[in-house]
Amino acid sequence: MNTAVFSSDELAKAAALLQKGEIVAFPTETVYGLGAAIFQPLAIKKIFTAKKRPSDNPLIAHLCELSQVEALAIDIPKQFFLLAESFFPGPLTLVLKKHESVPAIVSGGLSTIALRMPAHEIASTLIRLVGEPLVAPSANLSGRPSSTTAQHVLEDFSGSIAGVIDGGATQLGLESTVVSLLDPTRPVLLRPGAVSLAALENVLKQKVSVASKKMQLDQSVVSPGMKYRHYAPKMPIRVFTNWEVLIGYVETNKNLKRLLLANQPLGNMDRAALTPSALYASLRYADENSYEEIVAFCDPLVLSNPALLDRLSRASSS
Numbered sequence: 401m402n403t404a405v406f407s408s409d410e411l412a413k414a415a416a417l418l419q420k421g422e423i424v425a426f427p428t429e430t431v432y433g434l435g436a437a438i439f440q441p442l443a444i445k446k447i448f449t450a451k452k453r454p455s456d457n458p459l460i461a462h463l464c465e466l467s468q469v470e471a472l473a474i475d476i477p478k479q480f481f482l483l484a485e486s487f488f489p490g491p492l493t494l495v496l497k498k499h500e501s502v503p504a505i506v507s508g509g510l511s512t513i514a515l516r517m518p519a520h521e522i523a524s525t526l527i528r529l530v531g532e533p534l535v536a537p538s539a540n541l542s543g544r545p546s547s548t549t550a551q552h553v554l555e556d557f558s559g560s561i562a563g564v565i566d567g568g569a570t571q572l573g574l575e576s577t578v579v580s581l582l583d584p585t586r587p588v589l590l591r592p593g594a595v596s597l598a599a600l601e602n603v604l605k606q607k608v609s610v611a612s613k614k615m616q617l618d619q620s621v622v623s624p625g626m627k628y629r630h631y632a633p634k635m636p637i638r639v640f641t642n643w644e645v646l647i648g649y650v651e652t653n654k655n656l657k658r659l660l661l662a663n664q665p666l667g668n669m670d671r672a673a674l675t676p677s678a679l680y681a682s683l684r685y686a687d688e689n690s691y692e693e694i695v696a697f698c699d700p701l702v703l704s705n706p707a708l709l710d711r712l713s714r715a716s717s718s
């Protein structure tokens with residue numbers, strides 16, 4: 401299959417492919433998504449095949465207007481509308497009870513549905529042109545870093561998807577915050593993202609509990625041992641919170657081809673940035689250049705960003 405690369409002026413062509421049941425990648429403000437029309441189960445199956453995604457890992461439905469929610473979810477609590485008013489369109493995904501008309505494949509067989517309204521002109525125009533919401537997981541092969549450019553999408557899917565819309569590098573670089581509202585008396589943060597826990601609680605005037613296992617940082621090397629290895633580059637990552645400890649480690653282990661993932665240099669060591677918008681490009685750069693190890697330095701700015709720490713932790717666990 402030839403994968404077409406569309407410019408932002410060619411959204412009608414991309415929408416026509418989606419209406420025909422093909423899958424097309426598109427930019428959002430978080431990362432690139434791999435889209436299919438939500439009421440076309442055969443198209444959605446192509447997403448799972450192309451990504452090699454386990455069929456029990458559910459997809460997020462992307463909307464362009466709030467009125468689309470009624471066809472997708474039931475028993476919608478007031479917390480949904482409060483959060484939608486403050487954060488839609490934007491990097492927030494809300495989990496509700498699924499409407500029976502939504503194909504089971506969308507939710508990996510669950511009775512729930514995750515909803516988001518992206519704040520990206522290309523994404524919202526595309527959804528409007530297709531005429532129905534698009535399901536869109538991150539546009540990467542399962543286990544690879546998410547794509548933040550059309551080039552990343554092509555690295556993973558050239559020849560296996562119908563097209564990609566090139567909207568340049570994404571603005572935020574990390575996936576959306578995911579919050580479950582299945583029990584509206586007890587909202588749960590399932591995945592940290594650009595919308596912070598404090599911002600959610602401030603709008604809801606309610607406590608939001610955190611589902612994810614916190615990264616256990618110590619003064620030297622972190623080995624969080626989380627359950628899944630997501631977002632993974634091909635080589636091990638050692639995470640440091642103390643610059644002197646990192647220098648000591650590098651000096652006593654000189655023989656590896658090593659990439660420093662940090663926002664400050666160390667001598668003439670090869671380096672890539674550790675910021676939300678750069679993380680995935682940095683991990684892909686490490687893969688392409690066959691580094692044997694990554695040493696990451698968490699400066700105070702990194703340590704204050706739960707979404708960045710979460711993705712770094714997942715990338716570094718084995």
Ligand code: AMP
Pocket residue numbers: 457458459460495507510512513514536537538575578590591
């Ligand atoms: P990705 O599409 O790669 O951004 O991943 C989507 C994330 O949203 C995954 O972590 C999913 O497990 C989560 N997700 C999607 N739908 C649901 C749902 N119905 N309930 C809980 N989590 C969901």
Ligand code: MG
Pocket residue numbers: 537538546
């Ligand atoms: Mg993903």
